[in-house]
Amino acid sequence: MTAFDPARFTRLDQYGHGGRLGIRYHAKAEDWVELALPYAADQVGDPSTGVLASGPIVTLMDMATSMAVWTRRGVFAPHATLDLRVDYCRPATPGETVIGRGECYRLARAVAFVRGIAYHRDPADPIAHVAGTFMLMDAPAKQARA
Amino acid sequence: MTPPPYAALLGIAIEAEGDGPPVLLLPFGEPVLGRPGFVHGGAIAGLLEMAAIAALDQxxxxxxxxxxxxxxxxxDYMRGGRERPTRGVGTVTRLGTRIANVEAVAWQDDRARPIAAARLNYLIERP
Structure with a gap:
């Protein structure tokens, strides 16, 4: 449980697509990991309102739930997103940082089941709710059963 | 339709426009990189979203x-997106008075071998 520490995943905000969006570590607890997505004008999907596009929220939640899987497994091992569903509960508020909280609620031999929420300040007032699955790439194929 | 800022961030260009929904092109590069050697699933989701919106807008x-x-x-992710351009196109399955159901698909070398597909439901506010 302690071998993978999301807080020390230092390249997070410097690397690849997450880095381009400015996604960084925010907080963690026993059963979740939080990442932060600072508001940026170039991530807007609707210029008339200034509301963020869906893509950055999907990226934030894909990464937050991935971190939750690695934290639960205690190891950083490759996995691939099988599917991810995002329900938009309300629009993100322009100008405000989005927090993505990811949780791995079930870890099977070949598949990790995740869920999470995106919010600004109050987890009880979510912007989005997500549910998804990851295929664990290092799972032995012969024993691959969800 | 003017592409939103997020489409520009991803580097998305309209590759083909005709009678049907436009085909969008997502170039490969460091800004869309996920795990080494692969396009980030979030960037692929972004392409699918932009393709769906382009189809719905039309x-x-x-x-x-x-x-x-x-x-x-x-x-749904079917295959990893490798280090090359990705294309995406949307299809409006149903355009109702208040709700639109849209599908989008993304591929790299062969359109018959999609790397990802999405279903998107939108609320519509008509003037």
Whole structure:
């Protein structure tokens, strides 16, 4: 449980697509990991309102739930997103940082089941709710059963 | 339709426009990189979203226009996106008075071998 520490995943905000969006570590607890997505004008999907596009929220939640899987497994091992569903509960508020909280609620031999929420300040007032699955790439194929 | 800032961030260009929904092109590069050697699933979701919106916008304009708000987005990933361009196109399955159901698909070398697909449901506010 302690071998993978999301807080020390230092390249997070410097690397690849997450880095381009400015996604960084925010907080963690026993059963979740939080990442932060600072508001940026170039991530807007609707210029008339200034509301963020869906893509950055999907990226934030894909990464937050991935971190939750690695934290639960205690190891950083490759996995691939099988599917991810995002329900938009309300629009993100322009100008405000989005927090993505990811949780791995079930870890099977070949598949990790995740869920999470995106919010600004109050987890009880979510912007989005997500549910998804990851295929664990290092799972032995012969024993691959969800 | 003017592409939103997020489409520009991803480097998305309209590759082909005709009678149907436009085919969008997502170039490969460090800004869309996920795990080493692969396009980030979030960037692929972004391409699918932009392709869906482009298709929906085209269909909506034909009926007098309107504003759209996403309700749900579900993305299935079939194959890893490798270090080359990705294409995406949307299809409006149903355009109702208040709800639109849209599908989008993304591929790299062969359109018959998609790397990801999405179903997106939108709330429509007509003028």
């Amino acid at each position: 269909a909506l304009q034909a009926e007098g226009g309107g504003r759209i708000k996403p309700i749900t987005v579900t993305v």
